[in-house]
Amino acid sequence: MGDPLISRDDAAEALGMVARAAGPYLDALPHLPVRDLTHAHLVKELDGPLPEDGDGTIAAVADLLRIGTRAATHSSGPRFFHFVVGGSTPAAQAGDWITSLLDQASGLWLTSPFATQAETVVLRWLKEMFGLPPSYGGVLTPSATFANLTGLACARHWWAARHGVDVTAEGLVGLPRMPVFSSGYVHASSRKALQLLGLGRDSVRTLTRDDAGRLDLAALDRELAAAGPAVLIANAGEVNGGDFDPVDAMADLAERHGAWLHVDGAFGLFAALSPRTAHLVRGIERADSLAADGHKWLNVPYESGFAFVRDASVLGRAFGSWNAAYLPAPDDEFVNYNNLGPESSRRARALPIWATLRAYGRAGHQAMVERHRDLAHYLGGIVDRSPELELLAPVNLFIVCFRFRPPGVPEEELDDLNRRLGEELIEDGRVYAGTTVYRGVVALRPAIVNWRTTTEDIDLLAAVVKEIGARLVGR
Numbered sequence: 277m278g279d280p281l282i283s284r285d286d287a288a289e290a291l292g293m294v295a296r297a298a299g300p301y302l303d304a305l306p307h308l309p310v311r312d313l314t315h316a317h318l319v320k321e322l323d324g325p326l327p328e329d330g331d332g333t334i335a336a337v338a339d340l341l342r343i344g345t346r347a348a349t350h351s352s353g354p355r356f357f358h359f360v361v362g363g364s365t366p367a368a369q370a371g372d373w374i375t376s377l378l379d380q381a382s383g384l385w386l387t388s389p390f391a392t393q394a395e396t397v398v399l400r401w402l403k404e405m406f407g408l409p410p411s412y413g414g415v416l417t418p419s420a421t422f423a424n425l426t427g428l429a430c431a432r433h434w435w436a437a438r439h440g441v442d443v444t445a446e447g448l449v450g451l452p453r454m455p456v457f458s459s460g461y462v463h464a465s466s467r468k469a470l471q472l473l474g475l476g477r478d479s480v481r482t483l484t485r486d487d488a489g490r491l492d493l494a495a496l497d498r499e500l501a502a503a504g505p506a507v508l509i510a511n512a513g514e515v516n517g518g519d520f521d522p523v524d525a526m527a528d529l530a531e532r533h534g535a536w537l538h539v540d541g542a543f544g545l546f547a548a549l550s551p552r553t554a555h556l557v558r559g560i561e562r563a564d565s566l567a568a569d570g571h572k573w574l575n576v577p578y579e580s581g582f583a584f585v586r587d588a589s590v591l592g593r594a595f596g597s598w599n600a601a602y603l604p605a606p607d608d609e610f611v612n613y614n615n616l617g618p619e620s621s622r623r624a625r626a627l628p629i630w631a632t633l634r635a636y637g638r639a640g641h642q643a644m645v646e647r648h649r650d651l652a653h654y655l656g657g658i659v660d661r662s663p664e665l666e667l668l669a670p671v672n673l674f675i676v677c678f679r680f681r682p683p684g685v686p687e688e689e690l691d692d693l694n695r696r697l698g699e700e701l702i703e704d705g706r707v708y709a710g711t712t713v714y715r716g717v718v719a720l721r722p723a724i725v726n727w728r729t730t731t732e733d734i735d736l737l738a739a740v741v742k743e744i745g746a747r748l749v750g751r
């Protein structure tokens with residue numbers, strides 16, 4: 277088959293094949309097991325020698341659709357509760373297809389004024405949704421990890437400048453270690469960002485007052501008084517128990533001691549959308565930098581994240597490359613987003629965000645946030661009423677942290693029992709929920725963040741947990 281130029285007329289048909297497969301796939305999605313083991317063997321068909329001439333457009337796309345629609349993890353369906361994995365709203369998913377159709381190089385205004393404008397608009401909309409001042413700078417990133425990297429790179433730039441060094445030009449040589457403080461809730465991705473920035477994964481000091489990892493504010497106050505310019509990471513929220521750091525109180529301390537406050541709000545920033553949950557993120561509008569994900573609670577397809585920075589000019593200083601204009605004005609229509617974040621060439625990842633916000637508005641996304649919170653409380657209620665289940669943390673957003681604890685099973689056997697339960701849940705595939713270690717015990721911590729999820733899905737989750745648990749203890 278060879279050269280794609282020969283089959284250029286197949287381009288629309290190839291997309292048509294995807295579109296025609298979409299209907300049956302999406303209709304089936306609410307009823308599919310999260311992972312269908314009967315099709316697991318199909319992934320082997322991806323393998324083979326590098327094709328010499330290739331099978332041609334139609335055959336290759338047909339194969340990928342056949343294997344993918346059967347063997348993929350159906351995690352965009354309503355019953356994937358492991359980690360924090362969002363779904364894709366219909367508009368966001370279509371926006372993502374449009375991104376591929378148009379294939380914009382969105383790093384430079386020159387290569388796509390359309391994608392640049394879309395990015396500027398969605399960043400403004402997102403700031404408004406979260407209650408952040410419009411003057412904040414921002415950039416879209418592939419993920420919250422990259423958004424944390426972006427915010428913490430700005431923090432590093434600010435901190436080095438306090439020591440008289442332009443870290444963008446000169447690097448870290450000769451500087452002391454940057455003091456970084458957080459609670460025990462700090463996520464691995466913030467550590468990864470510190471690691472990539474040459475600051476060291478272990479440079480963050482966690483100041484905790486209990487085994488859950490809650491912040492010791494008094495200790496933070498003391499440490500900051502002694503540390504000189506320092507960086508605080510507030511976690512809004514935490515993936516195991518669903519708790520939040522006290523962002524407002526941390527902003528007070530940052531102000532008092534002249535520290536930089538970075539908020540990792542990968543999923544929790546969306547609590548700002550509802551008056552029922554906004555108290556959890558009070559103070560985010562005082563942060564120096566913030567990171568969040570689109571592919572979690574905004575329910576846009578992977579890869580989607582965003583970072584905001586109070587002093588918009590720091591983004592350009594931290595990421596502007598050699599010979600590039602450093603300081604675009606925040607309202608600069610001709611902005612080159614590749615100078616404001618860690619990427620250079622990048623896709624137009626604003627489009628799915630634009631589509632979902634245009635389609636459902638702030639109110640639609642607020643409704644989703646509130647429904648997920650209600651569903652989490654619904655599951656919390658089931659756990660409370662079930663003698664064989666034990667709630668381990670209060671439900672405050674969408675995470676329900678609990679374990680299987682049937683009467684008569686000794687405490688020392690519970691970790692192993694729950695670990696096996698987590699493994700069997702995944703093997704079973706009807707629902708997906710995995711285990712973590714919370715306050716020293718093995719626990720399940722399903723997260724409800726998919727727009728498709730309803731009470732029936734939650735009922736099934738509870739029923740499957742009880743069924744497998746009963747089987748494991750022979751009852």
Ligand SMILES: Cc1ncc(COP(=O)(O)O)c(C=O)c1O
Nearest residue numbers: 419420421463465515540542569
């Ligand atoms: C609090 C928090 N921060 C950061 C991340 C990293 O997000 P991503 O995997 O999108 O990079 C996660 C992911 O679960 C998270 O829960």
